[in-house]
Amino acid sequence: MAKKAKTKTKTPANADKAKPKVHGDIKDMDIRINEFGEIVRDYKVDEINAFLNEKVKDKKLSGDE
Numbered sequence: 001m002a003k004k005a006k007t008k009t010k011t012p013a014n015a016d017k018a019k020p021k022v023h024g025d026i027k028d029m030d031i032r033i034n035e036f037g038e039i040v041r042d043y044k045v046d047e048i049n050a051f052l053n054e055k056v057k058d059k060k061l062s063g064d065e
Contacts, residue, residue, distance in 0.1 A: 026051060 022029075029048075031041045041048075 023055065025055075 026043075029041070029043050031039065034040050
């Protein structure tokens with residue numbers, strides 16, 4: 001049997017350095033998953049919810065569909 005050629009996945013050379021665009025108020029937020037699968041964050045959930053309540057419009061409350 002013939003072996004299939006392995007295809008390399010293309011990743012940008014600066015993939016480790018690339019960071020997503022984020023709002024200035026939360027640019028220092030750090031959320032990661034540790035070796036036990038737990039979410040580790042440096043912000044309290046109440047602070048995150050307060051930010052979202054201030055910046056994001058809730059579609060359910062506005063009545064728009």
